[in-house]
Amino acid sequence: MLRRSLQLALGRDVLGRGLGTHRGGSTLDWNGKMSEIKKKIQSVLPGGAWTQLHDTSYLPPEHSDVVIVGGGVMGLSVAYWLKRLERPRGAIRVLVVERDHTYSQASTVLSVGGIRQQFSVPENIQLSLFSIDFLRNINEYLAVVDDPPLDIQFNPSGYLLLASEKGAAVLESNVRVQRQEGAKVCLMSPEQLRNKFPWINPEGVALASYGMEHEGWFDPWSLLQGLRRKVQSMGVLFCQGEVTRFVSSSSHAETPSGEEVTLKRVHEVHVKIDHSLEYQPVECAIVINAAGAWSGQIAELAGVGKGPPGTLQGTKLPVEPRKRYVYLWNCPQGPGLETPFVIDASGAYFRREGLGNNYLGGCSPTEEEEPDPENLEVDHEFFQDKVWPPLAQRVPAFESLKVRSAWAGYYDYNTFDQNGVVGPHPLVVNMYFATGFSGHGLQQAPAVGRAVAEMVLHGNFQTINLSPFLFNRFHLGEKVHEHNII
Amino acid sequence: MGKLLIFMENQREVGGEGQEPKDEYECSKPLHLMAPVWNRDTRGIHGLSKAVAPEGSRRKGRSLLQFLADHFYDVQALREYLLRKQVLKVHQKNRPFTHIKERFGPHAAGAYFILKQGGAVKFQGKEWIRPNTRGRFSLDFLTFPEVPVEAVDASGSAINYHGLDNLLALKELQSLWLRRCPHVDDWCLSRLHPLANSLQELSLAGCPRISERGLACLHHLQNLRRLDISDLPAVSNPGLTQILVEEMLPNCEVLGADWTQGLGLGPEEQSQDAASPIPA
Numbered sequence: 001m002l003r004r005s006l007q008l009a010l011g012r013d014v015l016g017r018g019l020g021t022h023r024g025g026s027t028l029d030w031n032g033k034m035s036e037i038k039k040k041i042q043s044v045l046p047g048g049a050w051t052q053l054h055d056t057s058y059l060p061p062e063h064s065d066v067v068i069v070g071g072g073v074m075g076l077s078v079a080y081w082l083k084r085l086e087r088p089r090g091a092i093r094v095l096v097v098e099r100d101h102t103y104s105q106a107s108t109v110l111s112v113g114g115i116r117q118q119f120s121v122p123e124n125i126q127l128s129l130f131s132i133d134f135l136r137n138i139n140e141y142l143a144v145v146d147d148p149p150l151d152i153q154f155n156p157s158g159y160l161l162l163a164s165e166k167g168a169a170v171l172e173s174n175v176r177v178q179r180q181e182g183a184k185v186c187l188m189s190p191e192q193l194r195n196k197f198p199w200i201n202p203e204g205v206a207l208a209s210y211g212m213e214h215e216g217w218f219d220p221w222s223l224l225q226g227l228r229r230k231v232q233s234m235g236v237l238f239c240q241g242e243v244t245r246f247v248s249s250s251s252h253a254e255t256p257s258g259e260e261v262t263l264k265r266v267h268e269v270h271v272k273i274d275h276s277l278e279y280q281p282v283e284c285a286i287v288i289n290a291a292g293a294w295s296g297q298i299a300e301l302a303g304v305g306k307g308p309p310g311t312l313q314g315t316k317l318p319v320e321p322r323k324r325y326v327y328l329w330n331c332p333q334g335p336g337l338e339t340p341f342v343i344d345a346s347g348a349y350f351r352r353e354g355l356g357n358n359y360l361g362g363c364s365p366t367e368e369e370e371p372d373p374e375n376l377e378v379d380h381e382f383f384q385d386k387v388w389p390p391l392a393q394r395v396p397a398f399e400s401l402k403v404r405s406a407w408a409g410y411y412d413y414n415t416f417d418q419n420g421v422v423g424p425h426p427l428v429v430n431m432y433f434a435t436g437f438s439g440h441g442l443q444q445a446p447a448v449g450r451a452v453a454e455m456v457l458h459g460n461f462q463t464i465n466l467s468p469f470l471f472n473r474f475h476l477g478e479k480v481h482e483h484n485i486i
Numbered sequence: 487m488g489k490l491l492i493f494m495e496n497q498r499e500v501g502g503e504g505q506e507p508k509d510e511y512e513c514s515k516p517l518h519l520m521a522p523v524w525n526r527d528t529r530g531i532h533g534l535s536k537a538v539a540p541e542g543s544r545r546k547g548r549s550l551l552q553f554l555a556d557h558f559y560d561v562q563a564l565r566e567y568l569l570r571k572q573v574l575k576v577h578q579k580n581r582p583f584t585h586i587k588e589r590f591g592p593h594a595a596g597a598y599f600i601l602k603q604g605g606a607v608k609f610q611g612k613e614w615i616r617p618n619t620r621g622r623f624s625l626d627f628l629t630f631p632e633v634p635v636e637a638v639d640a641s642g643s644a645i646n647y648h649g650l651d652n653l654l655a656l657k658e659l660q661s662l663w664l665r666r667c668p669h670v671d672d673w674c675l676s677r678l679h680p681l682a683n684s685l686q687e688l689s690l691a692g693c694p695r696i697s698e699r700g701l702a703c704l705h706h707l708q709n710l711r712r713l714d715i716s717d718l719p720a721v722s723n724p725g726l727t728q729i730l731v732e733e734m735l736p737n738c739e740v741l742g743a744d745w746t747q748g749l750g751l752g753p754e755e756q757s758q759d760a761a762s763p764i765p766a
Contacts, residue, residue: 136647136673140573145565155699156676212706213676216699337698337730338705355698355726 059280060239060271064095066456067269067284069243069298071098072108073220073442074434075290076227077449080142083234085453094236095282097271101240105376107292108224108442110409112326112360114217114341114351115443116159117183118209120174120483121419124440125181126464127447132214134446135223142230150226154218157352158211158340160197161484162394167345168206170483175209184213199335201396205345217341217351220442244279245270246287246302248428262313264303264428286456287431293321293373293410295435302428313427315475319436321373322413326362327383331401334359346390349486358404363387364439364486376408411439417479422448423455423470432456433471439486576669579603580649591631592655596638598628599652603643610636610658634658637687641665647673654680661687665714668693672700679706689714696720698727705734715742 066082068075079094086092103109115135117128134141139149163171171187178185188210190202196210232238247268253261266287272279291298299305299317307313334357341351350361363386365371371379383403392398414421414436421436434452437444447464454462461467468480554561579602587595597607597615601623606616610633617623627633635656645653646669653659659681664670670693678685685707690696697720704713713735721727724743732740 143569145562145569153697153699154672156672156703157699158703212679216676337702337734355723355730 058240058273059278060095060097060241060282061093061237062280063093063283064237065093065284066095066286066288067282068094068096068288068290069269070289070291070295070435071096071101071228071238072103072106072290072292073224073227073445074108074292074437074448075288076224076231077445078288078290078434078452079231079236079449080227080234081449081453082456083231083236085450085457090235095239095284096231096236097239097241097243097269099240099242099274103224105293105410107410107412109221110326110376110407111220111442112217112351112362113220113442114159114215116211116215116341117178117181118159118161118174118185118211118215118484119440120170120177121468121480122177122181123464123466123468123480124419124444124482125178125183127444127451127466128440129182129214130447130450130464131443131445135218138223138226142226144230144233147229150222152218152222152226154216155352156213156216157338158213158215160211160340160342161209162205162343162345163207163209164204164345165206171207171209174483183211185209185211197335197338199395199397200342201394203393210340215341223442239271241271241273241280243269243298243301244272247281248303261427265430266302266428285430288434288452288456289317289431290434292412292435292441293319295319295412295433299425299431299433302431304425304428304431312475315471317421317433317436317471318416318474319412319414319421321410322438323371323373323376323408324362324364324411324439325371325378325382325387325406325408326360327387327403327406328353328358328360329401329403330356330358331398332357333397334401335395335397342394343486344390344394347486348387348390348394350391350395359398359401361387361391363390373410376410378406378408380406412436412441413438416474417481418485419480419482420444420448420469421471422451422466423461425471576644576646577648579644580646582648582651587655590628592657593633593635594628594631596652596656597635599649600638600640600643603640603645603649605638605640605643605645607635607639608637608661609633614639637661637663639663640667641689643667644669646670647677650674650677654678656681658684660684663687663689664693665689666692669695671695672697672703675700676703678704682706682708685710687712690718691715692717694719698722698730701727701731702734704731707735708737710735710738713738713740713742715740718742 068079075096075098079096082092082094100106115128115132117125117132119125119128135152135154138152142150161171175185175187186209188196188208190205190208193200193202193205193208228238246266247270248264248266250262250264253263255261266284268281268283269287270279270281287302289295289298289302296317296319299319305314305316335352337352337355339352339359341349343349346363348361348363350359352358353360363382365382365386369386371382380403383406388398388401412435418438419436420438420441421433423432425431425433432452432455434448435441437448441448448466451461451464451466454460468478473480583595583598586598593609597609600607601615601617604617604621606614607627608614609627609630612627612633614637615623615627636658637660638653638656640653641663642665645664645667653662654677657680662681662685670690672695675690675696678688686709688704688707688710689712691714696715696718701715701721704710713731715721715728715731718724728740728742731742732738
């Protein structure tokens with residue numbers, strides 16, 4: 001009686017299995033179960049295939065409905081929304097496979113942690129607006145009974161984008177689009193800039209756009225831990241291992257124009273355990289590629305891009321790892337508490353870190369100077385040559401500073417148009433992508449997770465329409481051009 | 487587990503009574519080797535509930551624990567429901583009063599909202615309007631919808647991010663007191679910039695959720711003359727924050743932590759301790 005009234009009160013489906021202990025199995029396949037039990041007994045008896053009983057808790061389960069390759073913020077966000085949007089509750093088994101549980105090379109935790117709505121593509125702005133809403137109400141979304149509330153340490157200080165003469169018109173039209181979507185951005189002239197931020201040297205700046213609300217930076221590690229905790233409480237399984245093989249089956253289909261295409265369907269994912277040759281084949285219905293900088297390799301394993309170049313079969317996933325450096329320096333006379341996240345016209349950026357006059361910053365290198373993404377070693381010469389001069393010119397106080405530390409991380413760089421790839425692959429029908437965000441993945445992760453979950457559960461995008469970000473655009477050549485990529 | 491042991495013990499007792507068994511495995515009475523059937527309402531193993539007779543109070547305690555353990559998911563759902571209800575209560579308090587806004591204008595709507603929360607409002611040229619101990623207040627201010635609101639005292643109210651909608655429409659607000667508001671946090675402070683033209687006094691004393699990150703976005707309020715940031719438990723370094731906020735708002739008088747707080751013992755205090763070892 002109590003359960004029924006709670007069900008109605010919480011607005012769940014009366015037939016939902018939300019409450020009450022799980023009674024028995026979830027299927028009524030008695031014959032199948034009997035044959036499985038017989039197989040297991042046969043393997044235990046002498047002469048069977050099973051070795052002595054040992055602990056296999058580190059292995060992933062043998063069956064899972066959805067396998068998410070990659071346990072960073074994108075993969076966990078997809079897992080969260082899948083469990084949240086599924087009907088009835090508890091219907092879908094989700095497995096998250098993450099190669100490195102220390103997240104030592106994951107883009108999420110090495111990120112500078114900024115979130116902004118100052119994009120030029122409307123879909124990017126909408127994704128970012130939903131994500132900031134998610135972050136503001138994070139303790140309603142990710143609440144776990146008996147655990148302390150999450151504090152992502154959000155600094156609502158805003159972003160300041162500076163544009164030279166060349167880029168001023170583009171900046172103005174971008175601000176118009178952003179305002180239309182609901183972002184709170186204002187334009188500033190060089191005089192207003194000098195009044196508001198006396199530490200800026202506005203020489204060479206024609207126009208600046210300043211985000212007043214919903215922009216700033218936060219701690220990505222606490223978001224990751226919050227998502228992990230919530231997702232575990234919702235029943236998602238985690239496995240530490242590397243995906244080495246996809247076992248798929250093909251079928252032939254004919255397009256309306258009479259062409260023969262081969263449709264593939266992934267049936268099994270082989271997860272190899274660390275430091276061992278042991279692997280576990282996981283039978284699955286859907287695979288989600290959220291592997292970040294290594295998504296290209298995972299896609300190749302699944303057979304994406306195996307075909308003559310120029311055709312849809314031959315179109316690879318154009319996501320590759322690109323190394324980016326972040327430097328932390330101390331400048332005692334530097335800008336004060338009001339410093340926003342400043343992005344200079346030259347592409348160099350910096351933001352305040354903490355209360356002790358420390359600043360984080362960096363710059364994206366040009367195509368010719370791209371560092372080798374083999375490892376995460378930091379090049380300190382890059383700071384001296386490419387990051388310091390433009391920043392010192394923009395903020396004269398930075399002429400004397402002392403670099404305290406530096407690190408490097410990967411962008412899951414989309415070489416085609418630097419925007420994310422979301423949605424299913426047209427030929428490998430049960431592989432969905434959530435990758436390729438080229439440096440703005442963290443700030444769009446909650447919204448992208450919801451979009452992918454909607455695509456998986458309902459077959460179309462329901463809240464934010466991300467059809468410009470589907471895989472097809474690589475074959476059709478339709479670039480989604482985003483101006484404000486840092 | 488305890489019940490299983492009692493079952494075993496009793497069987498041994500049953501076997502031991504009467505004649506001596508020829509060897510350990512022979513008993514006079516047949517053993518009822520029934521698997522214990524655990525049903526949801528377990529009081530004992532089937533067939534043995536009469537034989538096993540625990541004491542009355544232990545049985546009650548055990549059955550309550552057993553009940554809670556059997557209904558784990560129900561208890562969890564109940565707790566989630568109660569938590570959701572609390573959150574919904576705060577949301578309900580912060581709902582917008584659109585019908586008042588359309589009919590009487592933004593100033594009246596804002597004043598009505600604040601008075602409903604238990605705060606106080608002062609219109610330009612009038613006295614403070616406060617609700618009485620029963621929560622009732624006079625609706626005279628609806629008769630003069632053009633008069634702007636000058637000062638708002640929302641101390642201790644449940645105002646949150648959404649409730650600030652009503653306040654941001656008060657374009658000529660000069661003084662805002664948000665002392666000890668449990669739901670005002672950094673996000674709310676980032677919303678205050680539309681009041682920059684008129685706001686001269688702001689008090690945030692005692693709000694548990696405000697940290698130095700939210701104080702950083704007060705620099706929009708260039709007309710601010712008095713700012714009270716004392717007693718903010720979430721600010722990590724109150725003395726340093728005070729200095730930085732004073733630098734950020736040069737025309738403003740910032741009341742807050744004393745900047746010597748957290749510096750440790752100064753030289754005068756140290757010599758004093760040496761001079762008078764016995765505390766007075």
